[in-house]
Amino acid sequence: MSSTTTIAHDKLARLIGTPGCPVLIDVRIDEDFDLDPRLIPGARRRSHRDVDVWANELHGKRSVIICQQGKKLSEGTAALLRYHGVAAENLVGGHEAWSNAGLPAVPLAKLPALNPLGRTVWVTRARPKVDRIACPWLIRRFIDPDAVFLFVTPAEVEAVADRFNAAAFDIENVFWSHRGALCTFDVMIEEFGLNTEPLSRLAAIVRGADTARPDLAPEAPGLLAASLGLSRLFSDDLEQLEAGMILYDAFYRWCRDATDETHNWPNRRPGA
Known part of the structure; x- marks a missing residue:
């Protein structure tokens, strides 16, 4: 049975560009982000350290959390958001899986x-x-x-x-x-x-x-x-x-x- 707290990159790709797309939050640390300074389309950067502060922005919204490999940072951030009453999912495989699948990503510098x-x-x-x-x-x-x-x-x-x-x-x-x-x-x-x-x-x-x-x-x-x-x-x-x-x-x-x-x-x- 698939998890109700994760989402695969191919399923997320179908949502991006549509009115029903979740709020996408990239929580990669700076060292990981510098390896590939691009964002999944529509994503915004936030620090996992400040999740208790910015969680209020997401009330009533569905969100997907993205880290480098879909492990501890996105798992923990999504769990904290759910604790705050926010519907949050973790992107399986993180930004790395998205990139390896050849899906589009937006250069932050642009x-x-x-x-x-x-x-x-x-x-x-x-x-x-x-x-x-x-x-x-x-x-x-x-x-x-x-x-x-x-x-x-x-x-x-x-x-x-x-x-x-x-x-x-x-x-x-x-x-x-x-x-x-x-x-x-x-x-x-x-x-x-x-x-x-x-x-x-x-x-x-x-x-x-x-x-x-x-x-x-x-x-x-x-x-x-x-x-x-x-x-x-x-x-x-x-x-x-x-x-x-x-x-x-x-x-x-x-x-x-x-x-x-x-x-x-x-x-x-x-x-x-």
Whole structure:
């Protein structure tokens, strides 16, 4: 019988990128982390020594604890969290097993600095359409579930980024932006080491919709139509982002699980 306090890396991989993904906590000590300074997508670093302090952040949430090999640090931390009433599981084999399975991991060096609440802060142009919704979706689902997004007047993006220690994206002459034929969503997938088949398929759809290249994917015009519709439905950019999260959740699950599925209205005539 499988343990109710552990989770295998293949099962966790199916949860990452979905709204039902647990909170992922990496408790590797610095010496182990330095051997592979990457995070399982969406994970945040915490010290096992301070678990009694940060346990309150996880109340009412399911969590998965990750150490180097899935042994004493994650076992003990998960057990302490359960003592505090938090539903916590230990990742079997830890970060090492995840890495050995060839699953994607995010280089910590590519993440922007955290604000005092431990969140990344991003800023872009107001009135988003495609890329400026797709990128926040990718960040929330695979990089930082608590990321903060600021939508401001285009001319002020870089100044706001500087003043508020935020990462500017999808404007000219910044790191997180278009590169040649690639849109910002493509660049983030590449830089964050998220080159999985479903995300690469989604990237082609986003690129087609964002750069007027419907030939790149048959689904691109549909994404563009839905994105433009959302921009008309919502005058508040943050409300539009929340609605867009559902849109991209659906496109991602199609890219991952349903590309071979078809749907036809059955034509059943009486007596046929």
